[in-house]
Amino acid sequence: MEARLAGEFSSIHGLSVNEMFLLMQLEHAPLQRLPRVELAKRLNTSASTVTRMATPMEKLGLVSRQSDARDARLAFVVLTEAGATRVAEARATFAKQAAYVFRDRWDNEEIEQLSALLGRLVAGTPGDLT
Numbered sequence: 001m002e003a004r005l006a007g008e009f010s011s012i013h014g015l016s017v018n019e020m021f022l023l024m025q026l027e028h029a030p031l032q033r034l035p036r037v038e039l040a041k042r043l044n045t046s047a048s049t050v051t052r053m054a055t056p057m058e059k060l061g062l063v064s065r066q067s068d069a070r071d072a073r074l075a076f077v078v079l080t081e082a083g084a085t086r087v088a089e090a091r092a093t094f095a096k097q098a099a100y101v102f103r104d105r106w107d108n109e110e111i112e113q114l115s116a117l118l119g120r121l122v123a124g125t126p127g128d129l130t
Contacts, residue, residue, distance in 0.1 A: 008097070013090055015057070018043070022053055023062060023087045024122055026079035033066060033078040050077065062086055091119060 010016055015023075025042050026032050036054075040047045054077050057063045062083035068074035079087075095115040102111050 012093055013086060014060075015062075015086070015090075019053055019057060020087070020090050021122055022050070022077075023057070023079060023083050023090075024119065026063065026077060027084060027087050029079075031078075032084070033076045036075050036077055039077055057083070091115070094119070 013020065022039065022043060025039060026034060034042070036047045036050050040050045043050065054063050054065075058065065060082070061080055064078045064080055066076040066078050068076065095112060098115050098118075099108065099111050102114070106114070
């Protein structure tokens, strides 16, 4: 079921679930940006993997790169307006998918609460959530 839902998500939004987790981390970060190394820690991956994930998203205009004015070695990944829009659209998809999976157990209000809480969990918890 997880693979089907991930495939459906990818076909709708053109991004993997892990790429969407990256965007969600940025959405909740101060100034909607994080150093590559910090983003890697939050996603429980390497900085080079973050670069590989971010490069195609940069070409799509979902993120941008920004250098630190004081330290040229420090590179930030920044959420763009288009990226923020994609995250908002993805939340709606997550809610629909949760409704499909849980509709026999919980009512719509409970499902919406679960979706919001899981979004906060993903955005605020470092580590591999996949």
